[in-house]
Amino acid sequence: MLHAEERPRRRKLGRKAFIAITFGGSVFASSAALAQSIFPNKPIHFVVGFAPGGPSDIISRVIGAKMSDELGQQVVVENRTGAGGTVATDYVARSEPDGYTMLNTTTANPSNESLSKTLQARFGKDLAAVATLADTANILVVHPSLGVKSLAEFIALAKEQKDLLYATAGVGSSTHLTSELFNTMAGVKTIPVHYRGGGDALKDLLSGQVKMMFSSIAPIIGYVQTGKLIGIATTGAKRDPAFPNLPTVAEAGLPGFETRLWIGITVRAGTPKPIIDKLAAAATKAAQDPTVVATLAKQGFEPLIMSPAQFEAYYLAERDKWGKVIKDTGMDKN
Numbered sequence: 001m002l003h004a005e006e007r008p009r010r011r012k013l014g015r016k017a018f019i020a021i022t023f024g025g026s027v028f029a030s031s032a033a034l035a036q037s038i039f040p041n042k043p044i045h046f047v048v049g050f051a052p053g054g055p056s057d058i059i060s061r062v063i064g065a066k067m068s069d070e071l072g073q074q075v076v077v078e079n080r081t082g083a084g085g086t087v088a089t090d091y092v093a094r095s096e097p098d099g100y101t102m103l104n105t106t107t108a109n110p111s112n113e114s115l116s117k118t119l120q121a122r123f124g125k126d127l128a129a130v131a132t133l134a135d136t137a138n139i140l141v142v143h144p145s146l147g148v149k150s151l152a153e154f155i156a157l158a159k160e161q162k163d164l165l166y167a168t169a170g171v172g173s174s175t176h177l178t179s180e181l182f183n184t185m186a187g188v189k190t191i192p193v194h195y196r197g198g199g200d201a202l203k204d205l206l207s208g209q210v211k212m213m214f215s216s217i218a219p220i221i222g223y224v225q226t227g228k229l230i231g232i233a234t235t236g237a238k239r240d241p242a243f244p245n246l247p248t249v250a251e252a253g254l255p256g257f258e259t260r261l262w263i264g265i266t267v268r269a270g271t272p273k274p275i276i277d278k279l280a281a282a283a284t285k286a287a288q289d290p291t292v293v294a295t296l297a298k299q300g301f302e303p304l305i306m307s308p309a310q311f312e313a314y315y316l317a318e319r320d321k322w323g324k325v326i327k328d329t330g331m332d333k334n
Contacts, residue, residue, distance in 0.1 A: 049085030053199025066286035084170035093121030097270035110319035129311040131283040135262035137236035151252035158188035167201035178214040217300025
């Protein structure tokens with residue numbers, strides 16, 4: 001039991017503790033609000049999970065440069081390659097939730113959640129949507145030595161030649177998934193050779209070490225135009241403006257076949273909404289900039305504009321779509 005003289009002293013201490021806690025909480029809240037209001041006050045890192053020269057790298061550099069102008073701070077592209085993009089994904093998922101580390105997020109990310117046995121990060125739990133940037137159809141290209149110029153000729157050859165190799169930009173990449181979907185729908189079994197990125201895969205395709213690839217359109221336009229590679233068909237729902245004379249895979253013999261490579265931005269989950277919104281606004285404005293649009297169009301890309309909420313819903317739908325493909329083709333068992 002407290003003595004009478006101790007009661008006022010205890011009440012004073014209680015009031016002091018309450019004031020200290022309240023003041024400390026206010027300082028913390030004010031500091032967080034200040035950090036958000038002055039964001040960004042240092043360079044932002046834009047992490048790409050594939051090697052330089054591929055579509056993810058190209059898009060990141062074009063968009064990143066324009067975002068730098070919008071945000072008033074440099075956006076530094078950083079390539080962290082390996083495991084089909086999962087090295088970069090896990091790296092960003094472990095970063096501080098402050099908006100200073102962004103992930104170049106592609107079709108490979110939702111598929112890797114079903115495919116990768118090493119990926120630790122999960123969208124929603126570890127990563128949050130910021131914005132989509134652009135998308136493009138893929139194109140089936142073959143080395144001239146293969147001697148085919150149409151989808152029907154290619155399928156016939158693939159059924160006869162059981163050891164036909166195809167190049168991918170990594171396990172779970174758009175090139176990998178599109179090829180396996182094609183194998184299933186065409187009734188063929190081409191064999192994957194996985195690289196650290198689209199640029200590395202393209203080198204071996206050009207040399208003839210591998211004979212085919214479902215590439216994004218951007219890196220191969222010039223090679224098809226000069227005859228160093230043969231364009232067979234594109235993978236969109238309609239013919240691609242970059243190759244109006246090429247049929248889609250669907251119209252050339254596989255109805256219902258459609259894939260696109262999309263690219264967006266995610267950050268560490270828990271990043272404050274005002275910072276996400278600021279990044280999203282800068283990314284969207286950059287993707288719609290006339291100079292950027294013209295540059296991307298020459299490379300086969302079109303702007304793909306979504307809010308953070310729209311991107312979140314789109315990502316989850318893509319995860320379901322490719323998860324089914326992975327299960328149906330048995331890719332998750334390899």
